[in-house]
Amino acid sequence: MKGSRAMKRLACGAAGLMLVLALLPGCAGSTPATATAAGTTAAATPSVEPSAVKTTIRIASLKGPTTMGLVKLTSDAEAGQGKQDYEASMYGTPDEIVPQLMKGDVDVALLPANLASVLYNKLEATPGSQLEVAAINTLGMLEVLESGDTVKTIADLKGKTIYSTGKGASPEYVLDYLLKQNGLDPATDVSVEYKSEATEVAAVLASTPGAIGVLPQPYVTVLKAKSPAIRTALTLTDEWAKLTKDSQMVTGVLVVRRAFADANPAAFADFLTDYKASTEFTNTNPAQAAPLIAAVGIVPSAQVAEAAIPACNITYIVGAALKTTLSGYLKVLFAADPASVGGSLPGDDFYFGS
Known part of the structure; x- marks a missing residue:
């Protein structure tokens, strides 16, 4: 089962974080926090007929809250309980993920919200690399x-x-x-x-x-x-x-390569179902999620992870609410500096399911 390799990748990618945290005075026993986004609405995951054979879905995420919302999915994958075959890797900076998206070596990525727009504008002319945003996973933190x-x-x-x-x-x-x-x-x-x-x-x-x-x-x-x-x-x-009372500050989003989503609609729908459940697990069961977060090395201890979860604004926003929330945020950034979103606002095809 490739899910077992997913947790190993997350743990290895976090080793550098653990080392640096250990250098902070007294931080060897602490862990960051994660918060629930109160009052947000999430549209239902699209209903697609389940696939008979498991599809490998390659996921790239960043150290921090976005991966804190992913740990239940990777833990279930390791135990053979994922709806599909998930291979997850965690990185320290977006620069490590972008080349893999461009080459098609990653199917799904968890990225800063504005970077998703920049890549959309940059990759639209690159066959097979076009991106869609499928979910908002973190708000302001x-x-x-x-x-x-x-x-x-x-x-x-x-x-x-x-x-x-x-x-x-x-x-x-x-x-x-x-x-x-x-x-x-x-x-x-x-x-x-x-x-x-x-x-x-x-x-x-x-x-x-x-x-x-x-x-x-x-x-x-x-x-x-x-x-x-x-x-x-x-x-x-x-x-x-x-x-900006008419928009929210969006921190992170989940993007998918359009070619992958189009070729594997049932598998991607399964992934979204599992990912939604994973984010909800982290927010509603912090005591159970905390050991998983510590185990992959995001923070140095379960105690710190549990304390941090309520402050990280981990969420799952899809569908119409995704488009309204993210487009409002990008419009504010665009008005301030067009380069911040890649020179132009994304079209409707930027939003998965539109």
């Missing part, structure tokens, strides 16, 4: 952290150095948008130093008094648990809501 007490508003970031991850992805464009909307020029009024992974930002915050950084969950929960001097100065979801 970015926070501005400070080892101090000087930041109360976005305007207070003027003249500061901010450490962040996600250059070219949602963290960069959300931060730029919020800075501009609050009268700050991201190029001159602040200095943003981008790190390749969230664990690097966490390490700087843990070791540098007065440092300011942008981190996603579950790294926020891990860091604050072991470094009491670090506080949440701002929640970017709240700052977004103050400016």
